[in-house]
Amino acid sequence: MTTAQETALAYGLGAFVVVWSMLAIPQLIIHLARFGRVDRRRVLTTGVVTLYACLAVAVVVLPLPGPGDQRLAQTVQLVPFQWVTDVGTELATYGLPRSHALLTLTFQQLAMNVLLFVPLGALCVLLWRRGFLFTTLAGFGVSLLVEITQLTANFGTAPFVYRIFDVDDLMANTAGAVLGWVAATVALLLVRLRKADAARASAAVRPTPLAAAVPPHRAAPDARAVAGPVGAPHADLRTQPLPLPR
Incomplete structure (x- = not known):
């Protein structure tokens, strides 16, 4: 991260x-008036x-150019993946091996453009x-608005164009939103799978409800009570004494 980017982030926090x-x-005040409490989720x-x-906004706009700053020799870059060539040029300029490609300023700028739009994609979901x-489409549209802002010198509020309209930035920003x-x-x-697993586990360990008690007058007779003791001979009605008349 460059000093200019650190300065921009500091102003952004302020x-x-x-x-x-x-x-x-x-x-x-609106929450207390409407709901009688503060909705922490909405405030967050x-x-x-x-x-x-x-x-x-701070990273895109700041730092603004000063009176003595030099104007850009190129304000538009329309060659896709030009950053790959720029990484090679930077490595050759400083005599660095290819293993240092991720440490070059060009790649760091590209990574910043990707990371800048990752929160936008997350907010969309x-x-x-x-x-x-x-x-x-939102990532591409917002990125295009940013590039137009830079191409027009912040819509004419800056003294001159101090940022390049770069097609690679459009691609990187859109990729960041998708990511x-x-x-x-x-x-x-x-999160949903964990909740579903927790619900299934809770249902598995939950005790089975007892069967509803059957009223005594509806209870089925015990088969052993009807049949008598096991092994006992069946009673013969012909050998039983007749009831005496009253």
């Missing part, structure tokens, strides 16, 4: 503290989204319950 303070207080969700937005196609969607989807699937 902006988050200010913006979330402005959002959290009205949100707490607002904080996470605000933090991501502040950090993303966890917060908005969106699918793969929506997440891909975040996949990670969040797998995480949700694992």
Whole structure:
């Protein structure tokens, strides 16, 4: 991570503290008025989204160019996978072996572009319950907006163009959103499988309810009581004394 990126993240954190303070207080008041309590989940969700937005904007926009900064010789890069060539050029310039490719500034910039959009893909699943196609289009659309912002010098608010419109950034940002969607989807699937396994295990160890008691007047007679003791001869009605008349 470069010094400029560290500075941008520091400003992003500062902006988050200010913006979330402005959002959290009205949100707490609304929750108390409507529900009589604070919905911690909604407050936490607002904080996470605000933090991501502040950090993303800070990384994209900051640091702003100063009066003495040199203008870019190239403002548009439309060759896909140009970063591969740039990694090779950087290795050759500093005389480094290919094993140091992941340590080059070019690759680190690419990795940052991927990681920058991973939270967006995760939010599409966890917060908005969106699918793969929506997440891909959202990642590409937001990335395109970022690149247009850089190409137009922050829509004319900056003194000149200080960031390159790069097609590789579009690809990396979209890939980051897709990666975040996949990670969040797998995480949700694992959580659901664990809950299902826990429910099945709980049902397996749960004692079987006893059968409902049969009322005494409906109870079936005991076969042994009817038949008499085991091995005893059956009574012959012809040899039994007749009842005496009353």
